[in-house]
Amino acid sequence: MTAEVQERLVLDDVPPSLARVETPFRRFVSDFTDSRIATGAFICFLVIAAIAVFAPWLAPTDPYDLAQVSVLDSNLPPFSENFEGVTFWLGTDGAGRDLLSAIIYGLRISLGVGVSSGLIAMAIGCAVGLTAAYAGGRTDSVIMRIVDIQLSFPAILVALILLAILGKGVDKILIALVTVQWAYYARTVRASALVERSKEYVEAATCLALGHRRIVFRHILPNCLPPMIVVVTLQTAHAISLEATLSFLGVGLPTTEPSLGLLIANGFEYMLSHKYWISIFPGVALLVTIITINLVGDQLRDVLNPRLQK
């Protein structure tokens, strides 16, 4: 038997005929749906994500289209109508924009920035963490020292420093969020990769003289994924919250890209004159997003943690 065939038999997927009826995926789904709250949160998150993706079709008006915005409509309370008979379900902001539409578009930006920064940070963190765990020795200690140093500074401070240097903009806030997050991923991956590395199947793969790259990506990486998925969800919620905070402080996104944080900041000026809706509704949208992602993440942590399994 050639080495390749042997490897297929020993290490690769079981042929479909031998697959159990209860696949790992199905078991995972049934474990996850054990918690009603988490299931509800997941559905809620899907709805929010769908709203964000299909924003241009769902929003009653386009808040960027100046032709549709009139200053005459500014600061209208919720459920009020303007002269043309358009109803603003959640009222309007200081510039006369429909708040519901602004929130839907803001959700798109907040979620987009949060999710993409999480994914980029995961890719970088994974690569760095795997390298550290697999290479070991001096490479490992240098990388982990950098990670430790970075984690000893609060995320908001690092992001603030970077944005003070870089200025405003979607790309800049992405850089800041990725810089803040990658270290968490690197540490998580390294921890589980170290455990996996000492297992027999890696030894077997090494004995079969497989390339380093193949061992790392095909054998070690898939087994490190469960803890990563948990970190991704929780970090995404964190990134969304951080982006909103930075935009609220006025150092995050420019006013041409109004995320939820910026909408809240705009409404803050009007709050002292009892125009509560401009700040409250974007805030509620932000909270619901963050909390649903956190709930899903918590349940994932319980389901994917082998130590907690019965």
Next chain:
Amino acid sequence: MQSSLVVLVMSLLVFIGVNIVGNPVDMLINPEADQEEIDRVISDLGLDRPVHEQYGYFVFNALKGDLGKSFIYGEPALKLIVQHIPATLELAVAALLMAIVFGIPLGVYAGLKPDSKTAKTIMATSILGFSLPTFWVGIMMIMVFAVQLGVLPSTGRGDTVDVLGVPMSFLTLDGLSHLFLPALNLSLFKISLVIRLSRAGTREIVHMDYIKFARAKGLRQGRIVMVHLMKNIMIPVVTVLGLEFGGLVAFSTVTETVFAWPGMGKLIIDSIHNLDRPVVVAYLMIVVLLFVTINLVVDVLYSVLDPRVRLQDQKS
């Protein structure tokens, strides 16, 4: 060694970055000023020299404790920041005290009666404290207490009393009422943290033999909790809070902006908006220095307190 390297790299990054972004000349000089006036201001501020030379001056001056003059206020940046430190420290210390005063009793209660409704409510609230963005909670507090109920002021420090030449808010009633909301806002996250820590600690410790023994001896529940239990949960709580103090200073930027509290955090945000580079650079350097110091002290304390860490270091 490593700490000073961090400081050096930071200074370089911060300085070069801040200098490349934005053109302060446009921000600071009256657009109607003639060319001569503009030139004069540029050479006054040292903006006409190449960047590396500016950095050389910057490091040299920084070692003398001179981090440049603020473009906006015309005062030395370092002095400006030092003036704003007491307000931030006051806020951070108040938040720290609140975390202890609210966090420990709630956490101990939740640990003693883990199945009661109250305990579950406490834990659910602490999850909210972790996940809600600070600035949003601050806005809500202003809306409820300042706008709707009108019981507490929303901005500023109120009346201050000079203590050793430094204005402090906590000595006057008006100042205290101004301090309460921002401090609570800043400490919410830490309160949740302390609740979790002291709950976990309590649940571990109530099953220890010495607690059982104290019960068997017939001591009152109050004495067991206050003396035998409290002493032991304080250790992790104090350690973590010490570590988190730097985090409080960092997060005070958010709280100070929401409540218009005139501390370092508000100063830095305003300076970023105004492209007031010397102040931004000076703030970042001071905060990095602060963190490096905190980390160093914590590392040293660990090896003093925990023999395992000390022994490991000797081996390697």
